[in-house]
Amino acid sequence: MMRKYFLLFVLFLFSCSKEQEENMNAAMEPTTITENLPETFNYVSESSRTLNVVYFTPKDMKTRDESHRRISEILLHGQQFFKEQMRSYGFGEKTFSLIVDQEKKRVKIIYIEGELNASSYTYDSGAQPIIEQLKAYFESHPEDSKSHHTLIILPVDDPYDSDAPYYGIGRWAFATDYNEMEIKYLGGDPSAYSTKKATTYIGGLVHELGHALNLPHNKQKRSEFGLENKGTTLMGSGNYTYGTEPTFLSEASCAILNNNEIFNTNSAAYYSGGSASIESLNAEIIEGEMVLSGNFTTDLPVNSISIYHDPADDTADYDAISWRAAVTEDNTFFIRMSLDELEKKGDTPYVLRLRLNHLNGNSSTFSYAYSFENGEPILDISFSPKTYFDNSKWRIFSFSSEETGGGEPFGNGLANLIIDGKDTTYWHSCWTTCNVTHPHELVVDTQGSTEVKGFSFLQRNGSRKIKDIEILVSEDASTWESLGDFVLSNINTPQNLDFVEQKSFRYFKIRINSAHDGEQFASLAEVRIY
Template identity: 50%
Template sequence: MKHYFFTVISIITLTFFYNCSKSDNGLDNEDNSTPKEETEETFNYTSSAKYNLNIIYFVPKGSKNRKDSHRRLSEILLQGQEFYKKNMNDYGFGNKTFNLLVDTQKKRIKITYIDGELSASNYPYEGGGNKMITEIEAYYNANPDEKNSDHYLVLSPVSDPTTSDVPYYGLGKWCFASDFDDMDIKHLGTGTSLGTRATTYIGGLLHELGHGLNLPHNKEKVSDLSNSNKGTCLMGAGNYTYGSSPTFLSEASCSILNNNQVFNNSNDIFYTGATASIKNLQASFESNNIKISGTVETDVTVNSISIYNDPADDNADYDAVTWATKLEADNTFSISMPISELHKKENTEYVLRLLLNHTSGDITRISYAYKFVNGAPVIDFGEKDYFNKSKWVIESFSSEENSGQENTGLASAILDNNDETYWHSCWNGSCASANYPHSIAIDTGETITAEGFAFTQRKTLSRAIKDIEIFISDDNTTWSSLGNYTLQNVNTVQNIRLDNQASFRYFRIEAKSSYDGDRFAALAEVYCF
């Protein structure tokens, strides 16, 4: 396998790397005249930072590096640097942006050109990203000095981006986009078809880069749309506005980037696996504001919280409206969020996601559920006066997994008051084919009168249950249904209040569907209040 890349010390000319015709050479002159040979040693790439974004141009076997790619992509990413820097400055984070290895005199960035082992059809949108990652990691394992950080932007050459089937998304700290001959910042804002395409795909590149830099999707607040300094969030629909109408990064995004490895000049070790939790959470709806406050407990400093209000009426988070807040010296926080800034307020389920931003670049994600009813939010998350479960026992279950450590996998895990353990339907051995519906029944040991039930999904939200039905019984023989309910895909306790109080000794939870669409189910805890 051959690998093509720009470096300071090599003296091999680029014309030896590629066929020298103008259409094939990535360093053709803009006027399409005979290409000037630029030897690799003519570039002096430097950076004051230890960590710099890895930029890879991945060329499948038999494909062509698109014309003038080094110049065009250098200009695109240097402009992108300034865009990110302006937004960081606007929120008071200073002149911070993603670090690059740059030849400042020639205005070129370091791009590592790597030839793929297979043809382009072997790296499709579905699954192609992981295949590219395998080959790129093999290259960096063989050339460890070439790796500059834990973040990667991978570009694929295409002749027509509208019909191409290449990876175009984020995968953890990796992100993927495409490159084509007319993807050039000179077309931005021209009002032409080339301008529209440049906005879509240059904005798309910078949007996907955001994912590779740890950013979720989010939507602008209602007031941002009419603000000439804001407009559309890049991490929402910004790839349709970048360079042609106002586009910005939210404060929630910039708060995350503030701790990102490639946004800092520190020599510290990043992404150490920090953890955190929120104690004494208070939430309310007052004076047309959703108010939340609490205290953060953490093993690595948390300096800000990014808050995402995500309507749960779809499976995407493009419409999540965000806020951000810094922590006080005593690790407390509080924020008020006007509901006038939310786009959806009529009978809509919401997931409230709090991203606790550690100075190590790690992010702890904690989520809660609430809903709008007749234009007003119903805030019912947080702890209730739950019944003591010490005498509760599992009466029956459809299946359980007994290969886990401690209580994990067993039905009894939902009663141990430990949300790190969980019941899991059988996935190993002869019962591995167990499918929905899954069920589990509990004997409370006495007749209780409850106002509602509470559930905690598995911490990682893997195998999260979506639709359930609750049954109750006095004798474990005759059962009556209390109705069907939908659990939210959140990793904190969620309360379901009944229309009327119910008295019973036994109750049974029947899980009917999952969020991932697979046959397995998992649940960490169940309560009554």
């Protein structure tokens, strides 16, 4: 009996060792673990110039869940929206180009970790360090910089309680991402929390992207608001209606996009040079319409003019009503604009802004003032343009202060911006790192004695417009002659101050004694002489 049990025990040991050997052999075979490998994508684009999409994560934050899928779906949705809008005005099947894996429906997104914590990337001053880090990244990774246009997305826990940058600066756009930011929530009940939140922040992302694509604010005409295929302009308050209620791009906006580098697949050079001058401009009111005509000269072709009627009773341009004017081969234009399309009349000052759209994507902008009094339009200024002196060799000789602490949007605040020839940049008195008060002073060296008939000032399109000023001139920047005290209007159109007789000088000083908002600060976009 013992021999029988012994034999069974041996067989048991043999079978166990055999099984263990098979398991060991199996364990030694190579194994591929697929779940931890990064997913691969077959990214392609029909254009060599595409939108740069960056997901920028502060050092102490994490990317939001499924960000690649969700942001891709949002951008592809936006790409289709822009295409439909361009098509509706006869611009063809144009939209902004992306690098996409068409099969997986994924957009190429560059994920970058910030050098600092989220507290260093605030709404007021966070854009500048992010842009500086991205510029350094693109310099060392030129293959990732596909165009001049960049969308930057930052993760946040709650967008309603976020201090992250959320705006457009030049051709950089900032927006935020949160876990539930999903395309599927668009189009639902507008009163539902998930729909309202998605509309606000997906719409907000697409709105800020519009700024990075060169678009200014503008509002729908009165006749457009109730139309099913119009509604609210994206570049007005469309960030609160996008994807849920009728939302559209104005024709003036699409005319600008028509010349955008990532809306075109050609090999032309974009955003290099381009300047124009209005030679004549005629405006009159005929049967409730403003009839506008004129001609211009330009060093680069202009194919359209985007025209904005912007109420000047606030510091923003969200309520500017827009039109597009066609341009003839001999650089003339003619357009009739119904004043019934304007919401604000009464006693309202207006800025009439003409944006000449160059084929290379740049623009030349000219602003003029008119007003309504008791609901009636008053064209009470001369539209005759001034011939300004060339200021390319001018230099800032001295200034009382300038904003360098990052308090102004990236690229603004410096004194030399009042002579850079750009209406969209501005000087601002120092306010983040100092406590300066009126009077503020700016001294310009024109590099040679000049016979001058007058000065032209352009206020910043925003707050801190200057009011009471004194102009002084000198040949040696030591002995000064005052030309008098002047009051500038609270409007961002060129304001000309004519001299009784011509004055000769090399240096001029602007002494700013007060601002329209009554605060201690001051800001100015441009100063020119003629």
